[in-house]
Amino acid sequence: MQIVCDHKRRIRHFTAGQPGSVHNARAYKKSEVPQILLRKNTNGRLLGDKAYPCTRYLMTPYKDNGHLLPHQKKFDEELSKCRVDVEHTIGILKQRFRILYHMRLQPGMRRLKVIRACVVLHNMVLMRDREYLEDALEGSTCQTCRNEAHADVADDSDDDGAVDDDDGMRLRDEVAKRFRV
DSSP, rough: OEEOOOOTTTTEEEEOOSSOOHHHHHHHHHEEEEHHHHHHTOOEEOOOTSSOOOOEEEOOOOSSSSSOOOHHHHHHHHHHHHHHHHEEEEHHHHHHHHTHHHHOOOHHHHHHHHHHHHHHHHHHHHTTHHHHHHHHHHHHHHSSOTTTEEOOOOOOOOSOOOOOOOOHHHHHHHHTTTTOO
């Protein structure tokens, strides 16, 4: 399952394609998310890990080949802090709806309906409990990118066709320059 959530842990989009393990870059590429972002021509960005390609709408860390500049390392560190929110969201979702631990193995439409129901209920609970959660979320680790959405992250290190594009890399460089020390 791949999700897009905001800094308040509301799930804005999810993709639950084939059961089992699908590489993040492939799941992202096959999802509706890139097309939605292009259609809306948004100024917002998704934040992803190194398994995703760096594009105009998807900000990812630099690939550390041992030659990163200090501001690039700082950028990667801050990006990582922001991406923690999506990990927390997935953890909350799975703890709240324990059936999701077993959904990975089940094929078919029932699986998708169960996941969709869990996502909807998760967001409803957040809306109901917003007043109680606001204080807790104020301490969120994501200080530098409050208005960004966060793409699903994983520790996949395989390169599965995740091709960075020039616009995305230029934008990432512009943002990273703000972290010069």
